[in-house]
Amino acid sequence: MSDLTNKNLKEIVENIKLKKISSLDLTQAYIKNIEGAKKLNTFVTTTFDQALEKAKQFDQKPNYDQILPGIPLAVKDLFCTENVKTTAGSNILNNFVPSYESTVTKNLWDSGAFLLGKLNCDEFAMGSSNETSFFGNVINPIGDQLVPGGSSGGSSSALAANLTPATIGTDTGGSIRQPASFTGTVGLKPTYGLCSRWGIVAFASSLDQAGPMTKTVTDCAIMLEAMSGFDEKDSTSIDKKKEFYSKNLKDNIKGLKIGIPKEYRVDNMPKEIDELWEKGKKILKNLGAQLIDISLPHTKYALPTYYIVAPAEASSNLARYDGVRYGYRSQKSKDLIDMYENTRSEGFGDEVKRRILIGTYVLSSGYYDAYYLKAQKVRQLIKKDFDNNFTKVDAILTPSTPSSAFKIGEKTNDPVSMYLNDIFTVPVNLAGLPALSLPAGVDKQGYPLGLQLIGKPLDEQKILNIGYAFEKNCSFKNKINKWWL
């Protein structure tokens, strides 16, 4: 039998259902891949014994009605997993074993999947290159010098390297879409509130959203179907009927109106990105979609707004890591304040500290109005830009990132240039919208590039449909030569 791990999720599920392969064989194949790919540094924790046990249980009593029957999955290490260490890529949680399961992962297990391991990520999801992790940087399977994007870099890398058939990440400012773009894979940030945040280590509560990362749009629909759903334990969860995204996937997009925002053509953007965007427009046009030039005038304020709102929330969300109840505690302290200072100094990395400082600053009395309050107002304007245009268009097409994957270490000393990576992705988080990143081409070095489809709130089905049609007509093929073997 050919290597099943080369296939996409849908094919693997079909093979399981047709009993062409057992869950155990599948799991063993992934374990073998993972063991051979240690150089990529994608896994923080593996749960092979537990996975093999689950696979055997599935094979003995298979339930083929489930959407993910007997499928092993690795997930970002930001999702709390019961009795399995959950680190958020941080030293401060490097010994933390939750007694509970996040709602999103529980939904996956309830759909028939089981855990293969926990994937590396930027510390507390703060980063765009997976270089801020306490557990070391992750390498992009596209090239041994390249970052996989971030913060869900372990997820994108593991997926592209066939170490998991699909995976999930979280996206606060582009943490699913940017790594997907850097690794030639599909990533979806759902509408804020579609997937429960319960049990996900929080970064910025008003922006965080879990989503699928997959090889194809169909896989993305399958995963979204499994992981999403109302959760009364999350007050910001949206109470709506479950949708069957994969069953309802259609490739007829004739007559749909696609907005092309002029503000996404930024200064110094490589020509290749522009060309990619043109290519995307052409494909959609050929499929019968109507292209409409639109304006999102407040786009230029999105990045600064994001870098006020997200650190502000993070500075408060991360206050709980104080060494008192769980996680890392510095041993060399003489009193309470000392313990806080030492624990947090030793427990957090530089990028996390930087954002806690920024967040604390913008919330301080005397600065609150000038920064946080103003940012909230601008956020409303950004959202309004989208609202205004969604009366005219069905979806918006933009590049996912302003460049392809960059070199490891290239931007670590220049936080601002690192932050600029998120320029096309953050407006979506600020507006709470769904957005899909699709592999669409390569740059002159052969590194993948992605396009982003932004949808109306809860209009995931439509952007998945457009992506589905696009994918069929784009003929993108990821070239990975398994250099790590």
Added chain:
Amino acid sequence: MNKEKFDYFINSEKGKYEVIIGLEVHAQVLSNSKLFSGSSTKFGANPNNQVSLIDSAFPGMLPVINEECIKQAVKTGLGLNAKINNYSVFDRKNYFYADLPQGYQISQYKSPIVGEGKVTLDMPYGSKEVGIERLHLEQDAGKSIHDMDPQYTYVDLNRSGIALMEIVSKPDIRSPEEVNAYIKKLRTIMRYLGTCDGNMQEGSLRADVNVSVRKIGDKKLGTRCEIKNVNSIKFMQMAIEYEAKRQVELLDNGKNIEQETRLFDTKKNETRSMRSKEDAHDYRYFPDPDLLPLTLEEKMIDDLKKSLPELPDKKKERFINEYGLSPYEANVLVSEKEISDFYEEVAKLSDKKLAATWMMGDLFAMLNNKGLNISNSPITAKNFAELIQSIKSGEISGRIAKEVFEIMVQSGDNPKKIIESKGMKQQSDPKELEKMINEILTKNKDKVDQYKAGKEKLFGFFVGEVMKLSGGKANPQLTNEVLKKLLKG
């Protein structure tokens, strides 16, 4: 204590000062579970036995508002005649402390659930209104226990996350006496509503006290000091007296008052600086992104309004107008919900005025002596009502009633049964009485003659004889009538 005129001023050599007081009362909400988690709120459990993953702020845990607590806050707001805000926001108040697991307290800052209201106090010098600035909901913190170990501090998170109502008064209070009346009134209202048990020993009611002084006639408020977390009315009063004197002394000596937070040392009976304005925490309030703004539907507020019990001010009015009680009596009887409930039950079955007199007299005295309160009174309302009725109908005299009352306290028995079995019924049959009195007159012929000769003082002697013979049961009024009639003949 019954002063006709308000007279709490501080007189110093340099002038006469009035004391301006505002209170921030923290009242624990009566609810089965905490403000944002399902943990129990019962008092007295073993440490850390009522703590959920949310209360202890584990990674990825999210707060979910407990509707019961919202309703309790709205009810309390209605009880304070306050504006209920249909839109309110939960904010995070950020600070580090070992018994604050999240590193922030979820509170309401700019948009509280309840706005302005008022409370009426009954002072000896008339009724007085105290304005309510606002009421907001917030989480209680856990408890740090510093005296269990010489080296370590222990933390109990059972209290962490219990709902608190912070009720902020306007600076309308002017004396320790008014503080007493204000706290008691708040407590009474909340107990009537069932929104807070008001138990100060268990910490369900505590207050921060803001004190400033100003010379009589001054319009501008003086600089205030906040005395943190005082947990008894007595201590509040002591703290205010000390603090006001301290401030007057400073002013008299030409010094300024620093705005600061102070602590009350109950052992030394003094307030001490805790932190100055410069050292004040920057709490970095911002709206909690884990919670949506709270919107209340008009219908919910209306339903709660309809479900409100009769509150003490209304009840007092009714006791005066319908039951004919004096304002003083009415005030005492509405002061506690349990007392007013007991009284109403008694009044339903017996004479309302007589019931009030007996309750406030013998019943309260007995409870006081025994250290009991009305809810564990050895005499039930029904039995008490029967006793009152027996007095009213003339079945027993007031004097006998006191004996019956004593027996009721000892045995818990029904008064009818006691009167019956001990033969304590009043002798009210005129024929029986005539027979008895004739017997006495015959036996004391000499005294009768002296009486008839003009020694009318002897009338008392005959009454005494009748009582002696009847064992005190002769109806006194009837005895007088019959005796007079027979002595004439």
